[in-house]
Amino acid sequence: MLNSVAPEVKSPEGPHAEALLVWYDRHRRRLPWRALPGEKPDPYRVWLSEIMLQQTTVKTVGPYFQAFLARWPTVDAMAESDEEDILKAWAGLGYYSRARNLHACARFVSERLGGRFPDTVEGLRQLPGIGAYTAAAVAAIAFDRRAAVVDGNVERVVTRLEALETPLPQAKPRIAEIVDGMTPADRPGDFAQAMMDLGATICTPKRPACGLCPYLPFCRARREGTQETFPRKAPKAKRPLRRGAAFWIVRPDGWVLVRKRPDKGLLGGMTEIPSSVWSEDFDSSAAVNHAPLKAKWRKLPGEVGHGFTHFELAVSVYAADALLSTKAPPDCRWVRLDDLDGEALPTVMRKIVALVRGN
Ligand code: SF4
Numbered sequence: 001m002l003n004s005v006a007p008e009v010k011s012p013e014g015p016h017a018e019a020l021l022v023w024y025d026r027h028r029r030r031l032p033w034r035a036l037p038g039e040k041p042d043p044y045r046v047w048l049s050e051i052m053l054q055q056t057t058v059k060t061v062g063p064y065f066q067a068f069l070a071r072w073p074t075v076d077a078m079a080e081s082d083e084e085d086i087l088k089a090w091a092g093l094g095y096y097s098r099a100r101n102l103h104a105c106a107r108f109v110s111e112r113l114g115g116r117f118p119d120t121v122e123g124l125r126q127l128p129g130i131g132a133y134t135a136a137a138v139a140a141i142a143f144d145r146r147a148a149v150v151d152g153n154v155e156r157v158v159t160r161l162e163a164l165e166t167p168l169p170q171a172k173p174r175i176a177e178i179v180d181g182m183t184p185a186d187r188p189g190d191f192a193q194a195m196m197d198l199g200a201t202i203c204t205p206k207r208p209a210c211g212l213c214p215y216l217p218f219c220r221a222r223r224e225g226t227q228e229t230f231p232r233k234a235p236k237a238k239r240p241l242r243r244g245a246a247f248w249i250v251r252p253d254g255w256v257l258v259r260k261r262p263d264k265g266l267l268g269g270m271t272e273i274p275s276s277v278w279s280e281d282f283d284s285s286a287a288v289n290h291a292p293l294k295a296k297w298r299k300l301p302g303e304v305g306h307g308f309t310h311f312e313l314a315v316s317v318y319a320a321d322a323l324l325s326t327k328a329p330p331d332c333r334w335v336r337l338d339d340l341d342g343e344a345l346p347t348v349m350r351k352i353v354a355l356v357r358g359n
Contacts, residue, residue: 017184017191023214024194029201031058032065034193041189043117043142044075050137051102051129055095058200064093075117078103079110087269087344096270096346100263101129119143140192148180149192153199159231160203163220167232203227241312244278245287246304246352248319249295251326255334257292258343266308271343273352274332278313287316292329295320300359306348313348317355 025037033049035041048068052061068089072078078086083103090099105128109117117138118124124135139145150158155168158175166174183191202209210222221227249257259274261267276282276290288297297318304315328334335343340353 017182017187019214020194020198021184021187021190024190024197027197027201028193029197032062032069041142043119043138045069046142047075047105047117047130047134047138048102050134050141051098051105052093054098054134056093060093064090072106074115075106076110076115078106083269084344088342091270091344092347092350094347096267098129100269104128105130117142120145121147137192140189142189144187144189146183146185146188147192148176148183149195150176150179151196151199153203154179154195155199155231156205157195157199157203157215160208160221160227161215161219163224163226163230165232167234170234171231239307239311240280241314242278242280243282243284243314243316244276245282245284245290245316245318246273246275246349247291247293247297248273248300248317248352248356249293249322249326250319250337251322251334252324254337256337256340257322257328257332258335258340258345259292259332267346267348269344270346270349272345272349273317275315278311278315284316288318291318291320292332293320293322293326295322300355302355302359304348304351304355306351315348315352317352319356319359 028034028037031049033045049061049065052065052068068078071089072081081103083100086103087096087099090096090102093099108127109115118126119139119142121135121139124130124138125132130138133149133151136147136149137151140147140149150172155172155175158164158178159168159171162178164171164174179195198213198215202213206228208227210216210219210227213219213222216222219227221230247257257274258271261270261272263269274292276287287299291297297320300317300319302317304313304317306313306315345353
């Protein structure tokens with residue numbers, strides 16, 4: 001697919017959109033949410049994919065996108081669903097506030113806007129869960145509005161084109177300015193997608209295929225042989241380690257206790273194996289004080305590790321047996337073991353279940 005040499009562009013001024021669009025017309029990626037050439041994009045699909053793609057790879061999103069579309073083919077269908085069902089279908093994608101905002105946004109568009117997404121950046125910014133990036137991306141891709149769309153791929157391309165020494169994230173405003181200057185009035189939606197595709201398939205983090213790049217004649221980093229060193233990044237602060245405990249309790253008929261997390265906060269509204277708070281000074285010797293029920297708790301060998309954006313987590317897992325008559329405490333309920341996979345369990349909870357099953 002990417003085996004031809006890019007057309008040579010003879011402008012001395014800088015990278016022109018035209019060269020990139022010529023390349024895009026030949027090499028664009030086929031993505032499940034993307035309209036085919038000549039097809040009108042569906043704003044619902046574009047919006048859904050952009051929300052899913054935040055902090056998540058194209059490969060991971062693909063099956064989720066297809067499943068969501070099969071179940072909720074329109075924004076009105078999604079608006080009529082329960083938030084709980086959306087959270088269940090979202091489980092595993094991470095950053096769960098996105099799923100709750102997805103539902104809130106679908107309801108807003110369906111109930112207040114007659115099922116039509118606004119077609120401007122400003123209009124889109126008014127919707128729940130839509131920030132500056134998503135508004136620009138949806139406006140450009142779904143409505144062909146001229147907007148500077150900058151994702152991680154585009155940041156890489158631009159910092160290399162300009163050999164930009166300012167590290168990320170400080171370089172973001174300058175990158176947005178550059179992209180704005182590059183974005184054409186004609187076909188801005190295709191331009192935005194072309195920049196993303198260029199970053200994803202040619203201007204890759206390691207070993208970019210500069211020989212195939214339509215911007216080769218204009219790339220400062222390539223000229224200096226430093227392309228792989230961009231973008232510059234400010235050193236990351238080490239993430240703190242928090243600790244906690246999770247409590248696995250099963251009835252003789254095989255039902256297990258789960259709990260709904262509070263709606264606000266980390267993993268809000270998701271289902272959990274009842275857990276303690278997670279803190280840096282967690283007192284492991286008194287972990288069972290956090291158990292949802294009094295029982296003969298035993299600590300299972302091993303520990304579950306999980307990385308969140310701002311901290312690392314290590315969870316010890318305790319197991320116990322309940323009686324058939326044991327009542328579920330407030331916010332908790334019993335779930336059949338076989339039904340656990342269909343619950344809105346975030347990845348860290350799935351890891352806890354896997355540790356229990358491995359013991
Ligand atoms: S020439 Fe190479 S480094 Fe420069 S934009 Fe193209 S692929 Fe990226």
